[in-house]
Amino acid sequence: MTGQAKPNTSILIIGASRGLGLALAEEYLNNGSNVVATVRGPGRTSLHxxxxxxxxxxxxxxxxxxxxDQLTSLHGRLAARRFDLLFVNAGVANAANETAANVSTEEFTRLMVxxxxxxxxxVEEFKDLVSAAGTIAVMSSGQGSVANNTRGGFEIYRASKSALxxxxxxYAARNAGDPRTLLLMAPGWIKGTGVGGPNAPLTIGESIPRLVRTIDAQHGRGGLRFLDYRGEAVPW
Incomplete structure (x- = not known):
């Protein structure tokens, strides 16, 4: 990006109190962007x-x-703003050994919702706050790939990300004429996350800066892509 204007200078991150969302906020701040980021409830967090x-x-x-109703209220508070990038990071994990055979209906519903x-x-609520040349990105996972699921594990989490x-x-099909870039991002297998555990090969510091560079490189391209943090396409 040397010699060019940075593509994403106004950022809205949904879900940034800790972990990957917090690292995204910090990386964009380090890049000179202005960031609006959300937490789920009251109390001081690492984002503060x-x-x-x-x-x-x-x-x-x-x-x-x-x-x-909380989404509607937040939209109202931000209605006069416009963002280059909306990144939806919020999500939850569950026990790796829960399957369709033993998961409770309540836990299955929690992950899917x-x-x-x-x-x-x-995305539906806030798309109008993203500039026409902007990007809407959602944190997916390589575990959401149906084609790559050869080992199982995290069955319900995988299903929720595939559904996402x-x-x-x-959404992309219904909005085929929309010029905004749409991204599903797979950050890699990362230590310290709900799915990553202690044996994962990546740290947040190794993943997120590259993920941000990948997002910025897609600026203005339009269409929908499922990419990993290195910018490589992930099989659906």
Whole structure:
């Protein structure tokens, strides 16, 4: 990007109190962007500590994406704003050994609502706040790839991310004339995340800067892509 204007200078990140979302906010701040980022509930988080160091470039909002009325209220508070990038990061994991044979209906519903339905509700609610040349990105996972599922494990989490991918494809089909770039991002297998565990090969610091570069490289391209943090296509 040397010698060119940075493509994403106004960022809205949904789900940034910790982990990957927090790292995304920090990376974009380090790149000179202005960031609005959300937490789910009251109380001080690591995002607030980042805000203390951000010299006014980070604003924090509160929203639980599983509650539609809260999405509507947040949209109202941001209605006058326009963003180059909307990144929906919020999501949850579950026990690796839970399968369709033993998962409770409540746990299955929790993952599907949080990981698949709610992120698309965010996209639908906030798409008008993203500039016509902007990007709408959602945090997916390589585990959402049906083609790559040869080992099983995290069965319900995989299903929720596959459902997310399918819903995003349906969204893209319904909005085929929209010039905005649509991205499903797979950050890699990362230590310290709900799915990653201690044996994962990547750290957040190894994944997120490359993921941000990949997002920025897609600026203005339009269409929908399922990419990993290295910019490589992930099989559906």
């Amino acid at each position: 500590e980042l805000q203390d160091r951000a010299a006014g470039h980070l604003e924090i909002e509160t929203v639980d994406i599983t509650i539609p 949080t990981n698949a339905l709610s992120p698309l509700r965010v 991918n399918q819903l995003m494809r349906s």
